[in-house]
Amino acid sequence: MRLRIHHFFDIVRDFGSGKEISPHPHGNCYHTIAEEIRINSKLEFNLIVASDEICRGCSHLIDGVCDDVITHRTDFTGKEDFNNHLDKRIMEACGFEESKKYSPKLLCELAHKYLENIEYIYQGNDAAHTQKRKENVILGLIYYSEKHGFLLTSNH
Numbered sequence: 107m108r109l110r111i112h113h114f115f116d117i118v119r120d121f122g123s124g125k126e127i128s129p130h131p132h133g134n135c136y137h138t139i140a141e142e143i144r145i146n147s148k149l150e151f152n153l154i155v156a157s158d159e160i161c162r163g164c165s166h167l168i169d170g171v172c173d174d175v176i177t178h179r180t181d182f183t184g185k186e187d188f189n190n191h192l193d194k195r196i197m198e199a200c201g202f203e204e205s206k207k208y209s210p211k212l213l214c215e216l217a218h219k220y221l222e223n224i225e226y227i228y229q230g231n232d233a234a235h236t237q238k239r240k241e242n243v244i245l246g247l248i249y250y251s252e253k254h255g256f257l258l259t260s261n262h
């Protein structure tokens with residue numbers, strides 16, 4: 107399986123906020139992948155800067171590329187370009203590599219790098235929104251590490 111790293115942290119954020127993750131009207135696989143991650147901390151996947159397993163079935167996925175648009179930025183209009191920008195920043199800031207295998211447990215253990223760089227990663231987004239994201243990712247990490255009985259390797 108191949109995942110965009112920002113999708114992984116969106117899922118952790120949603121675990122933290124307690125949001126009910128139900129099927130999306132666009133038909134993507136966010137809810138099923140979130141459930142796979144919730145129950146299996148050893149799930150193995152590669153990280154990819156491109157459409158991923160979550161995009162499968164989405165009505166916006168055209169010839170392997172997302173045709174959706176975003177409205178919360180002045181520097182991007184296409185979601186594909188914005189997602190690639192975001193994922194490149196996360197991969198670079200965290201030292202993640204497309205050629206390596208990752209698991210939810212490992213990514214949670216390394217998530218302090220994402221949190222330390224979150225203002226840089228989401229630079230250009232609403233600052234309060236990024237702060238809320240950070241709080242919910244931390245709650246999600248606590249929830250997930252307690253559920254699967256592992257210790258986070260860094261203080262948040």
Ligand code: SF4
Nearest residue numbers: 134161164166167172
């Ligand atoms: S194709 Fe676009 S809108 Fe659909 S899940 Fe992927 S990134 Fe989201």
